[in-house]
Amino acid sequence: MATVFETVYNWEPYLKFGTRQFIKKKTEIYSQGSIGDGFYYLHKGLVRIVTSTAKGKERILNIVVPGQLLGVQSMDNRAHFTTAITVKDSVLYYFPCDPFKDLIKEHPALRNVFTQTVIHKMKILLDGINLNSLSSEQQIAVLLLNICDDFKNYEVPLSQQDLANCTGLTRITVYKILKDWKDHKIIQVQNRSFVINRPDLLRALVKESVNNT
Template identity: 35%
Template sequence: MQITYSWEPFISYGQKKEIKKNTTLYSQGEIGNGFYYLHEGEIQIKMLSDKGDERIIDYISPGELLGEQGVKGEPYFTTAKTTKPSTIFFYSKEDLQTICKKHSAASDIILNSLVKKVRLLAETVSIQDSSMEHQLAHIIYKLYRKNQNPCISIDQTSLSNYIGTSRVTIYKILQQWKENEIVNITDRKIRIINVNKFQDLLY
């Protein structure tokens, strides 16, 4: 099921908000009172580990939902913060009930989006103790799958925040991949030029 932009028909049921850059929408552990749909902008998703390390685990792009667990009044399991001025729509539990009464497909969209987020968290936790190269490969491949584009727009600082290491470490790994003709690096973009070789890095 295609999730991106599938919520677009229901945006009028939500409360529209214009949010400034570096605004926290919700924090990990905070009791939720609803969920969000990103119409324009970008939102960074972070998670605090049991060891106290904060990791970036995802970036929400326009057309995606976030904070779905909040609609049940459960604690948010991540922190969401805007990285640029953004337009969002907020939906309470009551809003969702109204939508689902009129549009039965809405509940499936919410469920599929939530399942996707839970899988992402499980994947993030499962590779935390692996090598930096392995973790970096998983992050880049995740972005590749998400955007369905071998050219990933992300800087090395953001990648270092993803896996909790230094920018120098990221640089060294990427240069090694470049020498092995796995990726090409230009400006703030990483292009996978050999998908088969790159997939070998995941195992």
């Protein structure tokens, strides 16, 4: 289900310990298969998390919005199983693994912030993994709610093709669903973005999947 990113996961006091990086849009932050030595905190901007299928096709797993982490698997010295690409000009803070472990010892409260942020991220990724068990409408609703809950203003900066890539649905199916939602004033469709007018109706649609299981 869509999860709300609680404001208690406040990274602001700890950003001074990271390295601030400005990355232009459409830039690869890290690539699938590479070994990282640190993770990132997204302060401003938007980042796509994608993976390559066995057939070489790109599939979107998640959209990272400000306040979220990316690349956390590098904490265990494991290869990245995804690729991170900026959607727009972004500001990130980079935290190398070893110095961050020392930082946690000096600031015990940071451990809880880090842990809760990762748990939240895993819930969103789990939603993405479980999308195949939902109807086409529910799949799109889950994705939009996960993003707009974090983005706060209920504007989701994705295109119809992005939604099709993320869900594995055809663009025609996505178009028909969005058109129906637009006709019922649930959403507004703008150029490469959606404005959620009635998130309550989308939540009710997703809740049906729980009641029917």
